[in-house]
Amino acid sequence: MSGPTELLLEVRGLAVHYGGIRAVKGLDLEVREGEVVCLIGANGAGKTTTLRALAGLAPSTGSIRYAGSEIAALPVHRRARLGIALVPEGRGIFPRLTVAENLDMGAYTRNDRVGISEDLERVYGLFPRLKERQAQTGGTLSGGEQQMLAIARALMGRPRLLLLDEPSMGLAPLAVEKIFETIRLIAAQGMTLLLVEQNARLALAASRRGYVLEGGRIVHQDQAPALLASPRVRAAYLGA
Amino acid sequence: MMKPGCKGRRALVIFICVNLRSFADNSFLRMTNFLSDRIYRDPRIARIAFVALGALLLVLPFLVEAGLGRTWVRILDFAMLYVMLALGLNIVVGYAGLLDLGYVAFYAVGAYFYAILASPQFGLHLPWWALLPTGAGIACLFGVMLGAPTLRLRGDYLAIVTLGFGEIIRIFLNNLNAPVNVTNGPQGINMIDPVTLGGAALTRPMDLFGLTISGAHAHYYLFLGLTLLVVFIAFRLQDSRIGRAWAAIREDEVAAEAMGINTRNVKLLAFAMGATFGGLGGGLFAAFQGFVSPESFTLMESIMILCMVVLGGMGHIPGVILGALLVTMLPELLRYIGPLQQELIGHVVVDPSDLRMLLFGIGLVVVMLFRPQGLWPSPVRARELKPDNPDQVHQEQEALYDAER
Numbered sequence: 060m061s062g063p064t065e066l067l068l069e070v071r072g073l074a075v076h077y078g079g080i081r082a083v084k085g086l087d088l089e090v091r092e093g094e095v096v097c098l099i100g101a102n103g104a105g106k107t108t109t110l111r112a113l114a115g116l117a118p119s120t121g122s123i124r125y126a127g128s129e130i131a132a133l134p135v136h137r138r139a140r141l142g143i144a145l146v147p148e149g150r151g152i153f154p155r156l157t158v159a160e161n162l163d164m165g166a167y168t169r170n171d172r173v174g175i176s177e178d179l180e181r182v183y184g185l186f187p188r189l190k191e192r193q194a195q196t197g198g199t200l201s202g203g204e205q206q207m208l209a210i211a212r213a214l215m216g217r218p219r220l221l222l223l224d225e226p227s228m229g230l231a232p233l234a235v236e237k238i239f240e241t242i243r244l245i246a247a248q249g250m251t252l253l254l255v256e257q258n259a260r261l262a263l264a265a266s267r268r269g270y271v272l273e274g275g276r277i278v279h280q281d282q283a284p285a286l287l288a289s290p291r292v293r294a295a296y297l298g299a
Numbered sequence: 300m301m302k303p304g305c306k307g308r309r310a311l312v313i314f315i316c317v318n319l320r321s322f323a324d325n326s327f328l329r330m331t332n333f334l335s336d337r338i339y340r341d342p343r344i345a346r347i348a349f350v351a352l353g354a355l356l357l358v359l360p361f362l363v364e365a366g367l368g369r370t371w372v373r374i375l376d377f378a379m380l381y382v383m384l385a386l387g388l389n390i391v392v393g394y395a396g397l398l399d400l401g402y403v404a405f406y407a408v409g410a411y412f413y414a415i416l417a418s419p420q421f422g423l424h425l426p427w428w429a430l431l432p433t434g435a436g437i438a439c440l441f442g443v444m445l446g447a448p449t450l451r452l453r454g455d456y457l458a459i460v461t462l463g464f465g466e467i468i469r470i471f472l473n474n475l476n477a478p479v480n481v482t483n484g485p486q487g488i489n490m491i492d493p494v495t496l497g498g499a500a501l502t503r504p505m506d507l508f509g510l511t512i513s514g515a516h517a518h519y520y521l522f523l524g525l526t527l528l529v530v531f532i533a534f535r536l537q538d539s540r541i542g543r544a545w546a547a548i549r550e551d552e553v554a555a556e557a558m559g560i561n562t563r564n565v566k567l568l569a570f571a572m573g574a575t576f577g578g579l580g581g582g583l584f585a586a587f588q589g590f591v592s593p594e595s596f597t598l599m600e601s602i603m604i605l606c607m608v609v610l611g612g613m614g615h616i617p618g619v620i621l622g623a624l625l626v627t628m629l630p631e632l633l634r635y636i637g638p639l640q641q642e643l644i645g646h647v648v649v650d651p652s653d654l655r656m657l658l659f660g661i662g663l664v665v666v667m668l669f670r671p672q673g674l675w676p677s678p679v680r681a682r683e684l685k686p687d688n689p690d691q692v693h694q695e696q697e698a699l700y701d702a703e704r
Contacts, residue, residue, distance in 0.1 A: 136556050139556070139558060147553065147554065151553060153551055154550065160543075164558050167560055168559035216559065
């Protein structure tokens with residue numbers, strides 16, 4: 060077993076260009092095993108781009124070391140197989156497949172039937188609402204339920220690192236609360252999480268550490284409580 | 300200004316249209332649901348249905364010949380051929396969601412491969428049992444060749460490139476008679492060897508247990524056997540891991556990738572599998588016709604095969620089979636409009652050759668208006684294109700209610 064201090068993800072000099080536009084300009088960050096880390100920042104700061112680059116969905120330069128090996132050159136599906144699961148912005152569920160089929164797709168790379176059915180029970184335990192709706196198509200779920208489905212589907216792949224992109228986006232306040240409750244629960248079970256969120260207060264409350272992004276660079280990083288207390292962060296992102 | 304009463308009449312027409320539409324939708328849907336439910340749930344009914352269907356398929360050419368004549372046995376053969384093609388295209392379009400408008404190219408590759416290696420063109424007469432599978436294999440390679448450069452394309456752009464590919468193949472076949480005469484150009488290749496059985500050509504009438512079996516009949520059984528094989532493979536593919544990966548790609552390619560699916564390979568596999576069926580169909584076509592020319596492989600042919608898939612119900616095997624049968628047989632049936640006019644009015648008012656494609660086109664438009672999901676859609680597609688069905692409305696209302704809660 061790896062201790063909580065072991066580095067799972069180590070990013071050095073990550074840069075992403077979209078045509079001539081530099082969306083992420085060389086950032087360093089690290090995530091330790093079992094840790095919840097959040098990236099906060101304003102619109103267009105490069106949070107989502109960073110996450111997409113880590114999953115392999117955006118072409119990037121720089122070094123990404125994951126579980127001791129360099130993965131920057133690997134395509135998306137290879138990274139997914141190594142245990143990096145992205146829950147994309149806007150959820151990216153399969154709208155015309157049923158909830159059960161969606162979850163089944165999450166376990167696509169796995170062959171252990173027993174383990175899969177155990178995990179299915181586990182995610183249904185985490186999200187009883189999904190069990191009620193397992194025969195319903197993904198597209199007919201409410202926004203909150205779709206977010207639950209997206210997280211549950213990612214968990215079905217038994218990831219080592221869960222990348223969550225804006226889980227609160229477009230959700231009703233109650234649903235946001237519920238999603239974050241679950242995120243805390245998943246984290247308490249030992250999952251390593253890298254969370255991108257506009258709602259900085261919520262994100263920091265759920266995290267151990269946080270990075271503040273501005274214009275594609277990390278301008279501030281600290282323990283989450285310290286960031287919550289920092290006057291600069293409070294003024295810029297917490298509206299207080 | 301509108302005349303009084305006009306408004307009312309228009310409202311009435313709209314009312315009738317809307318009701319007719321919902322009636323047609325619901326009753327069709329209910330009927331197909333009811334039938335499939337009964338068959339799926341009760342194994343006894345399923346068994347009886349299968350035996351009955353098998354028996355019907357076995358005696359069908361004799362019934363058809365007795366009722367409609369020898370021509371219709373040939374039409375039946377072609378229908379079977381198109382079932383194979385449509386099921387092949389269905390893998391690409393229906394399962395993986397990749398719009399391929401050049402599918403006929405693979406059909407052409409299979410047909411010409413067979414024709415060149417089993418005809419006086421080069422004096423080669425390789426055996427059919429070797430040519431049919433290798434032809435399918437060559438078509439499979441062409442499928443990968445088309446697939447590889449188009450991996451990043453989607454939707455309309457993919458359609459345009461595949462359309463171009465289909466045309467390129469046809470134009471090649473048309474012009475490859477110089478400097479070395481490979482395809483014999485627009486004249487096509489003639490006198491292609493038929494499929495033989497124990498030394499006897501399948502195109503010649505045979506005597507079997509005192510029963511004379513014509514070439515059309517013999518080919519019917521050959522095509523039937525291969526069609527059943529193709530149907531079986533299509534079903535297995537659909538239920539396989541690869542089938543699930545195709546469905547995921549069709550729904551959301553990025554999400555599919557994030558699930559660990561190698562989207563490049565899986566998409567290539569869809570093209571390759573579809574092309575394989577096309578190549579097999581092409582070889583059979585060449586052997587059956589004894590003649591191939593570039594004219595048989597025009598864009599129109601691709602579009603007809605796509606029509607079969609869309610009309611029947613994309614991604615649903617029974618629907619696609621139904622679509623293929625209808626699209627091959629309806630235009631033939633409409634030929635009877637001429638004799639029918641003769642019978643009823645005493646002379647031919649409209650030439651059937653003018654009318655039948657028009658009627659066929661109207662038929663397609665009507666189907667697409669009233670049943671955009673196809674005549675016999677898969678449950679998933681039905682959900683997708685009929686969001687106003689009561690079940691889903693109910694689900695959505697509940698979801699809304701829950702969101703408020």
